[in-house]
Amino acid sequence: MSVNSHPRVDFTVIASLVEPGSRVLDVGCGDGELLELLQTTKAVDGRGVELSQKGVNESVARGLSVIQGDADSDLKYYPDSGFDYVILSQTLQATRNPKYVLTELLRIGGKAIVSFPNFGHWRVRASLAVNGRMPVTLDLPYSWYDTPNIHFCTINDFVDVTKEIGAHIEAAVALNAMGERLAFNMPWGFWNLFGQQAVFLLRR
Amino acid sequence: MTKAERPTAPNSRHNEATHPHSPVVEFGADKPLQLDSGVQLSPFRIAYQSYGTLNADKSNAILICHALTGDQHVANEHPVTGKPGWWELLVGPGKPIDTDHYFVLCSNVIGGCLGSTGPASINPATGKPYALDLPVITIADMVRAQAMLVDHFGIDQLFAVVGGSMGGMQVLEWASSHSDRVFSAVALATGARHSSQNIAFHEVGRQAIMADPKWNNGRYLDAGALPRKGLSVARMAAHITYLSEAALHRKFGRNLQDRQSVTFGFDADFQIESYLRHQGTTFVDRFDANSYLYMTRAMDYFDLAAEHNGRLADAFAGTKTRFCIVSFTSDWLFPTSESRTVAHALNAAGAFVSFVEIESDRGHDSFLLDEPEMFSAINGFIRSAARARGLAI
Numbered sequence: 001m002s003v004n005s006h007p008r009v010d011f012t013v014i015a016s017l018v019e020p021g022s023r024v025l026d027v028g029c030g031d032g033e034l035l036e037l038l039q040t041t042k043a044v045d046g047r048g049v050e051l052s053q054k055g056v057n058e059s060v061a062r063g064l065s066v067i068q069g070d071a072d073s074d075l076k077y078y079p080d081s082g083f084d085y086v087i088l089s090q091t092l093q094a095t096r097n098p099k100y101v102l103t104e105l106l107r108i109g110g111k112a113i114v115s116f117p118n119f120g121h122w123r124v125r126a127s128l129a130v131n132g133r134m135p136v137t138l139d140l141p142y143s144w145y146d147t148p149n150i151h152f153c154t155i156n157d158f159v160d161v162t163k164e165i166g167a168h169i170e171a172a173v174a175l176n177a178m179g180e181r182l183a184f185n186m187p188w189g190f191w192n193l194f195g196q197q198a199v200f201l202l203r204r
Numbered sequence: 205m206t207k208a209e210r211p212t213a214p215n216s217r218h219n220e221a222t223h224p225h226s227p228v229v230e231f232g233a234d235k236p237l238q239l240d241s242g243v244q245l246s247p248f249r250i251a252y253q254s255y256g257t258l259n260a261d262k263s264n265a266i267l268i269c270h271a272l273t274g275d276q277h278v279a280n281e282h283p284v285t286g287k288p289g290w291w292e293l294l295v296g297p298g299k300p301i302d303t304d305h306y307f308v309l310c311s312n313v314i315g316g317c318l319g320s321t322g323p324a325s326i327n328p329a330t331g332k333p334y335a336l337d338l339p340v341i342t343i344a345d346m347v348r349a350q351a352m353l354v355d356h357f358g359i360d361q362l363f364a365v366v367g368g369s370m371g372g373m374q375v376l377e378w379a380s381s382h383s384d385r386v387f388s389a390v391a392l393a394t395g396a397r398h399s400s401q402n403i404a405f406h407e408v409g410r411q412a413i414m415a416d417p418k419w420n421n422g423r424y425l426d427a428g429a430l431p432r433k434g435l436s437v438a439r440m441a442a443h444i445t446y447l448s449e450a451a452l453h454r455k456f457g458r459n460l461q462d463r464q465s466v467t468f469g470f471d472a473d474f475q476i477e478s479y480l481r482h483q484g485t486t487f488v489d490r491f492d493a494n495s496y497l498y499m500t501r502a503m504d505y506f507d508l509a510a511e512h513n514g515r516l517a518d519a520f521a522g523t524k525t526r527f528c529i530v531s532f533t534s535d536w537l538f539p540t541s542e543s544r545t546v547a548h549a550l551n552a553a554g555a556f557v558s559f560v561e562i563e564s565d566r567g568h569d570s571f572l573l574d575e576p577e578m579f580s581a582i583n584g585f586i587r588s589a590a591r592a593r594g595l596a597i
Binding site: 056057060066 | 526528544547548551556557558559560562563580583584585588589591
């Protein structure tokens with residue numbers, strides 16, 4: 001089992017966007033916590049890809065169908081429309097080529113669910129503005145030189161890239177630092193300032 | 205027709221070939237084995253071991269496929285060497301493949317030398333050992349014979365087929381050519397084809413055997429003198445490929461064998477030399493030289509993609525089998541890239557596939573050793589497959 005007794009808050013949001021019984025590919029599935037949640041609560045036919053050996057082994061030991069692989073290089077092996085949903089949770093910022101990965105997600109799945117930490121959050125902006133150094137916060141604990149997160153973006157940046165790749169935003173959720181949902185009718189700029197995490201449901 | 209027998213001949217390799225310490229199923233003229241080479245093998249027989257109990261609806265059977273120099277003695281004392289079964293770490297009561305819950309079956313492959321029809325078996329046409337008159341055997345031929353044994357037990361679908369190395373090739377062949385008979389498949393330290401380098405090592409082994417004057421064009425059993433030296437050298441060369449440079453160095457380094465300094469001669473000065481010589485000579489006691497030729501050839505010929513117009517994914521098109529593919533970081537005989545190729549092909553076929561690379565410095569042989577991460581992966585995979593199959597485990 002996971003070290004957390006409660007599922008990560010973005011996992012709950014992601015699960016709420018998934019239709020029961022669908023085929024799901026989780027790219028960067030970690031130790032398989034989200035896939036297990038989706039299997040238990042949504043009866044999905046779930047598969048995972050994970051870069052770390054430790055994550056893969058833990059997932060397989062949970063009885064999940066997970067393969068060791070890299071979002072940047074291995075998505076090309078998946079056939080078109082093989083899945084209903086392809087999920088990329090907290091992984092986009094760690095890919096070498098986020099735009100390509102997003103394109104691949106929507107080739108493989110009819111829909112893509114992407115969650116990421118919002119680099120436009122006021123705390124990040126304040127940290128950079130006040131300290132003049134790359135932000136290190138509780139949620140983004142790495143120093144600039146050892147971070148796996150090489151491609152941070154803000155909610156506004158993400159909205160722009162969805163337009164560039166011709167994706168449609170079917171739903172979007174922003175969570176504040178307390179893990180609470182921000183009101184859905186606020187403008188992107190408000191979300192970009194107060195959303196610590198964002199979850200987007202995209203379709204082709 | 206079929207009959208089972210438990211012979212009681214004294215222990216020796218040759219006697220195990222003709223009078224094995226295993227139950228044997230005989231397939232008569234009415235049940236020939238169709239071989240890839242185009243000929244039929246008939247009559248033929250399969251020696252096997254089984255553990256655990258087949259349940260009422262025959263849904264709990266696990267077939268273990270053994271490797272090149274393995275045999276059916278998975279979880280019992282070996283009749284020739286007296287050593288424990290070769291996979292007792294994985295198979296047994298309370299083990300990841302739990303014989304309290306599953307009916308575990310392992311047969312000596314066709315072409316082998318522990319009781320199934322092979323080059324050391326008596327050719328009914330001549331009354332003498334087949335030697336090289338036995339047709340060349342392929343991985344698919346081995347699997348076809350195993351399927352006939354599974355039929356003999358009245359099992360429609362195997363709950364799992366499990367194997368490493370050459371056994372893993374059989375697993376992939378089972379899943380490809382008998383897809384509906386395989387609920388789940390575990391393939392360890394293997395690949396969908398034998399690489400050029402692997403064929404090269406096998407050829408060295410074969411040439412070592414054939415260069416031994418006692419090999420006698422394969423008819424050494426008639427002459428009564430075995431090509432011990434040739435087979436021993438073949439084993440020594442192959443054994444190096446089963447280990448890793450790191451593991452060899454950790455175990456032996458440049459340590460000298462029972463001496464303080466080098467002898468300026470060609471005796472086994474180094475521990476590694478002594479170790480390899482021991483591996484070679486003990487192997488000869490339990491394995492048949494001609495069988496080694498047939499086994500290595502079967503692996504060399506294996507190329508699952510080639511049988512499907514070069515597209516490996518097509519070998520698994522429409523499969524419902526659940527797959528677990530396992531590789532080891534230090535395995536340079538079947539490196540992780542070979543397993544990854546299989547995993548990608550299974551993905552492309554939309555298969556249910558898990559792929560785990562285990563960190564180990566013990567080389568290709570890791571799959572036979574105490575590797576807790578491997579056991580936990582197999583355990584998790586088998587348990588989830590059992591749930592999916594509706595087995596109350």
